[in-house]
Amino acid sequence: MSHPEFAIESEGLVKHFGKTKAVNGVDLRVRAGTVYGVLGPNGAGKTTTVRMLATLIAPDAGRATVLGHDLVREGDALRRRISLTGQYASVDEDLTGRENLMLLAKLQGFRGIDVKRRADDLLEAFDLTDAATKQAKDYSGGMRRRLDIAASLVVVPDLLFLDEPTTGLDPRSRNQVWGIVRALVNDGTTVLLTTQYLDEADELAARIAVIDHGTVIAEGTSAELKASVGSGTLHVNLRDPAHRERAGQLLTERLGVVAHFETDPAALSLQVSDTARAAEALAELPRANIPVAGFSLGQPSLDEVFFALTGQTAENKEENKERAQ
Amino acid sequence: MNGLQPDARLHAVLAARGRPPRVGALSNTMAFGWRALLKIKHVPEQLFDAIITPVMFTVLFTYIFGGALAGTPRQYLQFLLPGIMVQTVVFATMYTGITLNTDLSKGIYDRFRSLPIWNLSPIVGAMFGDFLRYTLSSAIVVVVGIVLGFRPASGLFGILAAMVLLNVCAFGFGWVFTTLGLALRTPGSVMTFSWLFLMPLTFASNVFVDSSTMPGWLRAFVEVNPVALLVTALRGILSDTASWSQIGQALIAPALVTAVLAPVALVLYKRKK
Numbered sequence: 001m002s003h004p005e006f007a008i009e010s011e012g013l014v015k016h017f018g019k020t021k022a023v024n025g026v027d028l029r030v031r032a033g034t035v036y037g038v039l040g041p042n043g044a045g046k047t048t049t050v051r052m053l054a055t056l057i058a059p060d061a062g063r064a065t066v067l068g069h070d071l072v073r074e075g076d077a078l079r080r081r082i083s084l085t086g087q088y089a090s091v092d093e094d095l096t097g098r099e100n101l102m103l104l105a106k107l108q109g110f111r112g113i114d115v116k117r118r119a120d121d122l123l124e125a126f127d128l129t130d131a132a133t134k135q136a137k138d139y140s141g142g143m144r145r146r147l148d149i150a151a152s153l154v155v156v157p158d159l160l161f162l163d164e165p166t167t168g169l170d171p172r173s174r175n176q177v178w179g180i181v182r183a184l185v186n187d188g189t190t191v192l193l194t195t196q197y198l199d200e201a202d203e204l205a206a207r208i209a210v211i212d213h214g215t216v217i218a219e220g221t222s223a224e225l226k227a228s229v230g231s232g233t234l235h236v237n238l239r240d241p242a243h244r245e246r247a248g249q250l251l252t253e254r255l256g257v258v259a260h261f262e263t264d265p266a267a268l269s270l271q272v273s274d275t276a277r278a279a280e281a282l283a284e285l286p287r288a289n290i291p292v293a294g295f296s297l298g299q300p301s302l303d304e305v306f307f308a309l310t311g312q313t314a315e316n317k318e319e320n321k322e323r324a325q
Numbered sequence: 326m327n328g329l330q331p332d333a334r335l336h337a338v339l340a341a342r343g344r345p346p347r348v349g350a351l352s353n354t355m356a357f358g359w360r361a362l363l364k365i366k367h368v369p370e371q372l373f374d375a376i377i378t379p380v381m382f383t384v385l386f387t388y389i390f391g392g393a394l395a396g397t398p399r400q401y402l403q404f405l406l407p408g409i410m411v412q413t414v415v416f417a418t419m420y421t422g423i424t425l426n427t428d429l430s431k432g433i434y435d436r437f438r439s440l441p442i443w444n445l446s447p448i449v450g451a452m453f454g455d456f457l458r459y460t461l462s463s464a465i466v467v468v469v470g471i472v473l474g475f476r477p478a479s480g481l482f483g484i485l486a487a488m489v490l491l492n493v494c495a496f497g498f499g500w501v502f503t504t505l506g507l508a509l510r511t512p513g514s515v516m517t518f519s520w521l522f523l524m525p526l527t528f529a530s531n532v533f534v535d536s537s538t539m540p541g542w543l544r545a546f547v548e549v550n551p552v553a554l555l556v557t558a559l560r561g562i563l564s565d566t567a568s569w570s571q572i573g574q575a576l577i578a579p580a581l582v583t584a585v586l587a588p589v590a591l592v593l594y595k596r597k598k
Contacts (some may be wrong), residue, residue: 053441079441082345088432092360094367103363106356107442109345118341125338135367151436154345180335185341 002045007032010064010071015048015056015057020253022048024214025062030192037205038194039302043177047196050161053192067158082117083157087194089144089162090151093137093241096211097147099137104154122150126180131255142173149180160184162193194296198302208302212310217246226299230321233300234278239291246305247290254281266293271300289311353446354453361454373438374420375458378468379537381414387473390533399474408532413462414495414528415552419519421455422502429597445591452499459495461486481564484565487562490575491529494555497579500586507593526552551578 008030015023023045037048051057053066057074064071069078084090091100099135106212110118123129127145130309131139136147145165152160162181166174177182179189181204195201201208202222218225226232236251238244248259248268255277260269273277278297285292299307365372386405391398422587425448428434436446467475467484477483502519509515530536530553536544547553560576561567 017468051435056435057437065379076441082439084435084439085437086432089434090432092364092433093431094364095360098366099363103360104436104440106359107348107353107446109348111345114345121334121338121341124333150333153338156339156342174431183332183335188342189337189339199469252541 004065004068005032006030006065008064008066008192010053012062013052013059013064014061015045015051015052016060021214021225023052025060026211026214026216028064028209028216032190032207033185035181035191035193035204037201038210038211039196039201039208039306040191040194041196042209044211046211047163048214049211050084050163050194054161055079055083056084059219081158082161083155083159084161085148085152085163085165087167089136089148091096091136092142094135096135097123097135097139097143098132100147100151101154104151106133108155109155115292118154123289126150127176131306140173141152142169142176144178145169145173145177149177153184154285156187157189159190159192162191164194164196166195166197174200180191196231198306198318199219202302210306216310218305222302223299225302225305228305232272233304234276234282234295234297235262236268236282236285238266238268239293243290244268246288247285249285249286250290251281254284272297273316307323328493348442349515350446353442356448357447357452358418358453360580361458365454365457371424372458373564375462375555377414377464379409379462382409382413383466383469383473384535394534397578400431401477402470402473403564404535404560405533406466406475407487407563408530408556409470410466410491411552411556411559412527412532413466414459414491415498415524417458417462418455418499419497419501419502419523420458420514422451422504422506422515422519423450425503425506425517426509429507434597445587446593448503448594452496452503455499456492456496458493460488463491477563477565479563483563483565487559489522490557490558490562490572494575494579495593497576497583498532498551499584500590504586504590504593507590507597526550530555549577 006026006029010026010028013023014021017053026045026049028036028038028049035125038049039089048057052059053064055071057211058072065110066078067081069075069081071078092103101122102115105115105118112252118130120129120132123132126149128143128147129148132145136144139147149162149278150163152278165181167176178200181193184191193200205222207219207221208225209216214229218228220228234251234255238247244261244266248261251270253267255272257270257272261267261324264270270278275297276295282292282295383406386409387398387402390405391401391578395401395404428451434447469489479486502515503524505515505518509518529543530550531547532552535545539547554571554577555575558567558571561571
């Protein structure tokens with residue numbers, strides 16, 4: 001059983017903090033050698049789940065097998081094969097980039113010249129050679145994140161936990177992180193990544209678990225999750241915003257679903273289950289003297305999936321939460 | 326690996342799999358001691374109090390109390406200096422707790438905890454790093470003392486022996502503050518609680534005056550006060566009159582504290598979220 005099919009199998013993981021049920025029964029099955037996305041808004045229980053699976057905190061209930069090791073009883077053996085990049089930079093800000101990596105190399109058994117060699121190889125691969133002698137507190141957000149990930153790869157783990165690896169990064173740094181994740185999986189590491197960005201999960205993850213209020217509310221490939229919401233969304237852009245009301249009525253009549261008016265005053269969308277009927281309904285618009293500027297019939301975005309599953313968009317949820325605090 | 330494309334360089338570091346053999350607790354601890362030294366190198370300001378406090382204490386107390394208590398400051402200094410060495414270093418041990426508490430609130434401890442290393446090595450390593458502070462502080466007290474006229478009968482060997490004993494005992498006392506650093510929420514509360522310990526221990530002692538003029542109840546406390554026992558041992562070593570029993574008594578409390586609080590610290594550290 002040195003290469004189990006699943007890198008992570010958890011059943012009913014629970015963690016309470018006082019009266020708050022941070023995680024309330026999480027079941028996950030993460031296939032080895034893939035990227036698995038855990039998607040959810042802040043406070044959904046993503047970080048607590050990762051901290052349990054990375055042996056940082058003990059679960060209050062439930063069980064999990066990680067890389068074939070029992071999470072609770074074989075934590076020590078497990079720690080030799082996993083690595084964690086936490087949500088908040090887990091590097092020493094007072095130390096330079098090179099010193100951070102050298103410290104981790106020493107701790108993990110590198111000796112003599114190999115300590116500095118491994119640190120320098122990592123710095124070079126992560127485009128940090130120029131900043132090798134700068135203190136980490138002077139790094140930009142993207143550099144710090146790269147150093148953080150490099151620090152998790154001093155010994156390349158069989159399973160890497162990345163807790164919100166791109167939160168707060170600019171698009172260029174985000175793309176770099178995505179490139180690193182893809183390279184890791186190509187080279188055989190399983191990656192469990194949490195994110196609140198739907199496009200990130202869509203882009204990287206082979207399978208996705210959507211977490212809300214400490215439980216998995218949906219699980220599957222990106223395509224499966226989208227399909228569970230309906231076959232797709234019909235987006236229509238009209239020439240003239242004045243026609244939108246009438247277009248909405250007409251399409252609603254033909255398709256039997258409510259039209260959603262988008263922020264763009266000339267745009268509306270409908271969830272459709274039958275593409276042939278959607279095409280017919282669309283053809284009615286010019287006949288009713290409603291000129292159409294453009295339309296698309298596509299799979300729903302993960303944002304729409306999240307909306308359908310939780311009744312709120314991921315962004316709105318954030319705002320509500322902030323207001324409540 | 327120069328000249329390779331970025332992707333190829335990335336692939337090369339990722340392909341270098343295989344973990345070196347696990348290293349022992351001592352090696353882990355030394356690595357964290359190295360981290361403590363690096364932090365001193367990058368943030369030398371943190372040594373400011375380790376340098377200024379001993380100078381201030383030695384000069385101030387010698388001249389404030391010297392004339393009144395012993396006739397001349399110079400005569401008083403022969404009595405006071407071992408006490409000031411202890412007081413300075415005992416105060417410095419408090420920073421172990423405050424530094425640890427600040428350090429723990431940062432993400433880096435998540436990484437340390439997820440590594441296959443000896444659990445307590447980050448803490449013990451930091452305490453080893455503190456030896457540098459203790460040695461520096463006590464050396465400054467001795468140098469300032471010698472400038473002001475302190476002449477230890479036991480010479481250089483006595484000074485070194487006194488500094489070694491002081492370091493060993495400071496390591497033991499350090500567990501009190503390490504435990505506080507782990508148990509309390511903020512660096513501020515660690516400081517408050519630490520002073521509650523340190524004030525009675527350092528002032529209700531024989532640091533400044535002999536306990537013979539104190540009321541009986543206070544003398545009884547001074548006789549078992551670990552700080553006072555350490556001061557007595559240091560006076561003995563520096564005046565070349567130390568007995569093994571004095572040194573043994575000085576070591577009892579630090580040994581007990583280590584035996585009791587090191588396991589407590591380990592439990593607290595493991596439970597820390």
